[in-house]
Amino acid sequence: MTTYSPxxxxxxxxxxxxTLRYYEREGIxxxxxxTVGGRRRYSEDDLGRLSFLRCLxxxxxxxxxxxxxxxxxxxxxxxxxxxxxxxxxxxxxRAAIDELRGQQARLREKLEWYRGEMARRSALVARVAPE
Amino acid sequence: MTTYSPxxxxxxxxxxxxTLRYYEREGIxxxxxxTVGGRRRYSEDDLGRLSFLRCLxxxxxxxxxxxxxxxxxxxxxxxxxxxxxxxxxxxxxRAAIDELRGQQARLREKLEWYRGEMARRSALVARVAPE
DNA sequence: GCTTGACCTGGAGCGCGCTCCAGATCGCAG
DNA sequence: CTGCGATCTGGAGCGCGCTCCAGGTCAAGC
Numbered sequence: 411m412t413t414y415s416p417x418x419x420x421x422x423x424x425x426x427x428x429t430l431r432y433y434e435r436e437g438i439x440x441x442x443x444x445t446v447g448g449r450r451r452y453s454e455d456d457l458g459r460l461s462f463l464r465c466l467x468x469x470x471x472x473x474x475x476x477x478x479x480x481x482x483x484x485x486x487x488x489x490x491x492x493x494x495x496x497x498x499x500x501x502x503x504r505a506a507i508d509e510l511r512g513q514q515a516r517l518r519e520k521l522e523w524y525r526g527e528m529a530r531r532s533a534l535v536a537r538v539a540p541e
Numbered sequence: 542m543t544t545y546s547p548x549x550x551x552x553x554x555x556x557x558x559x560t561l562r563y564y565e566r567e568g569i570x571x572x573x574x575x576t577v578g579g580r581r582r583y584s585e586d587d588l589g590r591l592s593f594l595r596c597l598x599x600x601x602x603x604x605x606x607x608x609x610x611x612x613x614x615x616x617x618x619x620x621x622x623x624x625x626x627x628x629x630x631x632x633x634x635r636a637a638i639d640e641l642r643g644q645q646a647r648l649r650e651k652l653e654w655y656r657g658e659m660a661r662r663s664a665l666v667a668r669v670a671p672e
Numbered sequence: 673g674c675t676t677g678a679c680c681t682g683g684a685g686c687g688c689g690c691t692c693c694a695g696a697t698c699g700c701a702g
Numbered sequence: 703c704t705g706c707g708a709t710c711t712g713g714a715g716c717g718c719g720c721t722c723c724a725g726g727t728c729a730a731g732c
Contacts, residue, residue: 416709427709428691447698449709462651469644473689489662493655496648503645507638513600514634517627520593524624531620547679558679559721578728580679604719 413443413451423460430460436473438463438480459483469503544574544582554591561591567604569594569611590614600634 420427430452433439439459442450452460466476479495482488551558564570570590573581583591597607610626613619 426691429689431710432690445698447709449698462647465644465647465651467689469641469648489655489659493652493659496652496655500645500648500652503641503648507641507645510600510634510638510641513596514631514638516593516596517600517631517634520596521624521627521631524620524627528620528624557721560719562680563720576728578679580728598719 416450419452438476471499547581550583567608569607
């Protein structure tokens with residue numbers, strides 16, 4: 411069963427080593443196995459969890475909710491709570507995407523206006539100083 | 542020509558009064574007209590600018606770029622720079638939306654898995670303790 | 673004229689999510 | 703056995719984007 415050093419786990423998950431430690435301290439990631447000397451060895455499962463945490467972070471889930479999810483994950487009997495948490499988050503993500511798309515449309519309109527304005531100005535210059 | 546008090550401008554723009562002052566100090570919003578007594582009176586134009594600033598902030602443009610846009614807007618001859626800035630931002634917004642949608646798909650898959658898992662477990666319980 | 677509440681300024685403080693540091697320890701290569 | 707780079711811990715620090723505060727001024731209503 412393969413395991414990974416902190417450096418490898420960081421590279422594979424995209425989190426920094428410091429962030430990995432921070433998540434573990436915060437109870438976001440359950441305690442990682444150690445060598446006799448006390449160094450961390452990340453399991454495949456840890457990597458899987460990290461990958462999903464990345465998904466949650468990238469969709470803007472705040473640390474406090476990540477922690478709650480982490481705590482719930484320690485208890486097998488909390489499936490429905492976890493589902494509720496994720497469903498709620500999915501709603502938030504959908505709202506964020508909608509919001510972003512609306513504002514993107516606005517941004518594009520502004521750009522259109524700017525392009526028109528630039529065209530108008532260069533046309534004016536052409537008339538004042540033809541050729 | 543209508544003008545607005547700080548409180549009105551805040552309500553209409555969705556920024557707090559403190560944020561409005563902060564933006565002005567930072568050169569993000571050009572200096573707002575004052576009464577003889579020194580109180581701010583926001584013009585329609587100011588409100589329009591604020592509304593667009595809201596669009597930029599809501600799409601994640603950092604303060605430093607907002608400031609740059611604000612500074613460029615003081616000079617009539619910087620249309621093309623402003624367009625370049627906004628175009629670059631539009632690319633970033635598109636990337637953010639794409640990223641978000643990808644992760645949203647991932648989140649939905651996980652939810653599907655959880656739902657299946659819950660169904661499996663309740664089926665198991667039903668078999669162990671029928672009726 | 674007085675009260676009262678909105679507004680003024682400069683500057684300190686805050687919440688989030690890391691990030692960095694010092695000083696010690698581990699463990700592999702040679 | 704030695705050297706040295708990776709890792710350990712607890713705790714301080716940081717960058718961003720505001721947010722709050724003290725102490726004072728302004729202006730509309732009575």
